[in-house]
Amino acid sequence: MKYIRSFPVELVFWVLALVLLATANPHEHHFSLCPLANLGITWCPGCGLGRSITALFHGDVNASLAQHWFGIPALLLIGYRIYQLSKQLLKKEFKLKY
Template sequence: MTASRTSAGELSALRRLARPFGALAAVALPTLYVSAVDPNAPGHYPTCPFLQATGWWCPGCGGLRCVHALSHGDLTAACHDNLLAVALFGVLGVLWVRWAWAALTNGAPPRIAFGLRGTVALLALLVAFTVFRNLPGGAGLAPPLV
């Protein structure tokens, strides 16, 4: 009887982990592509429309290069390409671990309350990052031109 309970418990745990691991696979597949196809080589990816229209780096500019550098273990280049993306990836990693742990232990995903203040703070951070990386003093936060 305990063998059937154990296998049923393991099956239940696997079912609860299906969504976190499905999300991980959905992120891993494009990451593998960006890891294999270098964004630093011209012609592989489209140019950012914001950069084309304004000449300014948007908050996402350098994100593919950042992912490529991280997938090759180059944290310094990743931080230079898009420091905000590196920080975001760290936060998302922690949130994924919390989600997987919650799915494994109790099955309920953790609740994240962001609210209006959090949204305004995030938008202010994005605007500040965008402006600063386009100023001469923030040139170190801008990805290199290809």
């Protein structure tokens, strides 16, 4: 029960999100979770961010910038957050064992 409370949900979420974006096809239309897009509004400040990160994973920087200008900084921020959470988890695991 103790492990369930300390399960790193945020770390798993970010890693899984990046894995899914890395394996997605950037040229394929996909379902959007954006509530504005689902309501039929054509402009949203966040739309294209996932496609931008997907294009980065596929090495297409120009397409990434065309989809959303914040794709590169977002990927760096998510990567840094994964690093922080991993470091915190390893520190906690090391402290519990020894």
